[in-house]
Amino acid sequence: xxxxxxxxxxxxxxxxxxxxxxxxxxxxxxxxxxxxxxxxxxxxxxxxxxxxxxxxxxxxxxxxxxxxxxxxxxxxxxxxxxxxxxxxxxxxxxxx
Amino acid sequence: xxxxxxxxxxxxxxxxxxxxxxxxxxxxxxxxxxxxxxxxxxxxxxxxxxxxxxxxxxxxxxxxxxxxxxxxxxxxxxxxxxxxxxxxxxxxxxxxxxxxxxxxxxxxxxxxxxxxxxxxxxxxxxxxxxxxxxxxxxxxxxxxxxxxxxxxxxxxxxxxxxxxxxxxxxxxxxxxxxxxxxxxxxxxxxxxxxxxxxxxxxxxxxxxxxxxxxxxxxxxxxxxxxxxxxxxxxxxxxxxxxxxxxxxxxxxxxxxxxxxxxxxxxxxxxxxxxxxxxxxxxxxxxxxxxxxxxxxxxxxxxxxxxxxxxxxxxxxxxxxxxxxx
Amino acid sequence: xxxxxxxxxxxxxxxxxxxxxxxxxxxxxxxxxxxxxxxxxxxxxxxxxxxxxxxxxxxxxxxxxxxxxxxxxxxxxxxxxxxxxxxxxxxxxxxxx
Numbered sequence: 402x403x404x405x406x407x408x409x410x411x412x413x414x415x416x417x418x419x420x421x422x423x424x425x426x427x428x429x430x431x432x433x434x435x436x437x438x439x440x441x442x443x444x445x446x447x448x449x450x451x452x453x454x455x456x457x458x459x460x461x462x463x464x465x466x467x468x469x470x471x472x473x474x475x476x477x478x479x480x481x482x483x484x485x486x487x488x489x490x491x492x493x494x495x496x497x
Numbered sequence: 498x499x500x501x502x503x504x505x506x507x508x509x510x511x512x513x514x515x516x517x518x519x520x521x522x523x524x525x526x527x528x529x530x531x532x533x534x535x536x537x538x539x540x541x542x543x544x545x546x547x548x549x550x551x552x553x554x555x556x557x558x559x560x561x562x563x564x565x566x567x568x569x570x571x572x573x574x575x576x577x578x579x580x581x582x583x584x585x586x587x588x589x590x591x592x593x594x595x596x597x598x599x600x601x602x603x604x605x606x607x608x609x610x611x612x613x614x615x616x617x618x619x620x621x622x623x624x625x626x627x628x629x630x631x632x633x634x635x636x637x638x639x640x641x642x643x644x645x646x647x648x649x650x651x652x653x654x655x656x657x658x659x660x661x662x663x664x665x666x667x668x669x670x671x672x673x674x675x676x677x678x679x680x681x682x683x684x685x686x687x688x689x690x691x692x693x694x695x696x697x698x699x700x701x702x703x704x705x706x707x708x709x710x711x712x713x714x715x716x717x718x719x720x721x722x723x724x725x726x727x728x729x730x731x732x733x734x735x736x737x738x739x740x741x742x743x744x745x746x747x748x749x750x751x752x753x754x755x756x757x758x759x760x761x762x763x764x765x766x767x768x769x770x771x772x773x774x775x776x777x778x779x780x781x782x783x784x785x786x787x788x789x790x791x792x793x794x795x796x797x798x799x800x801x802x803x804x805x806x807x808x809x810x811x812x813x814x815x816x817x818x819x820x821x822x
Numbered sequence: 823x824x825x826x827x828x829x830x831x832x833x834x835x836x837x838x839x840x841x842x843x844x845x846x847x848x849x850x851x852x853x854x855x856x857x858x859x860x861x862x863x864x865x866x867x868x869x870x871x872x873x874x875x876x877x878x879x880x881x882x883x884x885x886x887x888x889x890x891x892x893x894x895x896x897x898x899x900x901x902x903x904x905x906x907x908x909x910x911x912x913x914x915x916x917x918x919x
Binding site: 403404407408410411414415417418420421424425430433434436437440441444447448451452454455457459460462463465466467469470471472473474476477478480481 | 510511513514517518520521524525528531532536537539540541543544547548550551554555557559562563566567570571572574575578579581582689697700704707708711715718722723724728731732735736738739742
């Protein structure tokens with residue numbers, strides 16, 4: 402079981418590395434934000450797996466913290482990554 | 498399969514995992530440095546922080562992993578993005594200024610030397626490495642707290658923690674001093690606005706209550722399990738910043754008295770309890786054995802408020818609007 | 823009983839890993855920002871959800887199990903929101919040179 406989870410963890414880490422490529426390549430801010438989101442989610446998955454593999458039960462707390470902070474940081478990226486955007490409801494026009 | 502070969506199999510699995518982890522961390526570091534523009538670089542930096550917290554968990558240090566994930570990765574990432582946004586106007590002329598080889602060669606040599614020195618000092622550590630961990634573990638009964646890290650932070654090295662909180666305040670004053678004179682005491686950052694029917698306002702209403710509970714939980718559990726006031730305070734700060742970013746509340750003017758009282762609450766409580774240790778106990782910051790746990794909890798609750806407000810204001814930046822607006 | 827739980831873990835974690843792979847391949851290969859966004863959300867929802875499901879049997883206590891599910895719910899909420907916002911950014915980017 403530990404070996405299987407370790408293999409899954411290595412797999413997720415590899416996926417994380419590939420996501421990093423997308424962050425660098427882009428093109429465009431939206432793609433980079435998406436890559437950051439993917440890295441956040443796979444990071445949380447890796448953390449949960451690692452907690453079970455390494456026998457650190459507090460890894461779930463770290464994942465909980467990471468989930469909240471990743472939400473905050475992603476939104477900060479979107480909010481600041483572009484010139485200030487005012488409205489985000491569908492069908493709305495921008496008021497600059 | 499014999500038992501020996503099965504044991505060997507799981508050993509190489511663990512080794513392979515460590516190699517993959519190290520390789521991915523290095524990849525993240527290289528990406529963060531190699532990026533040409535600020536936004537991808539900051540994204541790479543945040544990813545790198547996340548990978549570091551994985552390494553900390555693997556090394557059996559969940560408290561550090563919590564701090565890395567919360568502050569090193571999340572909050573610093575938001576801080577850097579804010580700084581990058583402010584720099585955006587000057588980024589075009591700055592892209593033309595490329596540091597020449599004369600500057601980059603010594604920088605490269607210096608970086609390699611520092612890295613080599615660190616690697617040497619870690620690899621050449623005597624075995625077993627010198628550590629105070631056993632004596633800290635022996636004396637854990639002094640505070641009746643189950644988490645040895647909290648013991649060290651709040652009891653054995655409480656002086657360092659107290660001084661760190663004061664350093665945070667100094668950093669905040671430093672950030673405030675970046676504002677022009679006429680803005681002193683005003684509100685940091687622009688007035689954010691998001692459609693009240695939109696997605697951002699929705700998540701800023703739903704997530705913060707969860708975040709507040711988790712933040713207080715991380716503080717509460719730090720008595721016996723990994724956690725701490727710092728990590729909990731960071732979560733609270735992030736939730737407060739989220740609410741501000743969605744425009745549901747405005748940043749408070751930094752001259753407000755209530756705000757400044759909150760900023761002082763943590764260090765003042767810490768200092769008062771420390772001085773009363775001088776009066777009623779053996780020394781400065783000595784807790785009487787019977788009251789150690791409630792005193793520590795009182796300090797931590799005051800601290801989490803201060804840390805949350807301080808970190809939030811640090812990310813919000815210097816005042817950009819006049820007081821009274 | 824623990825054998826059945828092990829089987830559940832293996833299947834769920836493998837399925838979760840598969841969805842992560844699918845999400846990443848989609849993020850790299852799909853031609854358009856919005857289609858890439860679609861691929862990404864599959865990794866968030868299904869990938870992490872299945873992994874959490876697979877790790878639940880190994881959770882230390884009921885509290886740990888509840889925390890695992892909370893992690894997934896928070897990621898769902900944040901992922902859904904950020905995807906909407908990214909879609910907005912993509913639409914705005916597309917209409918500008």
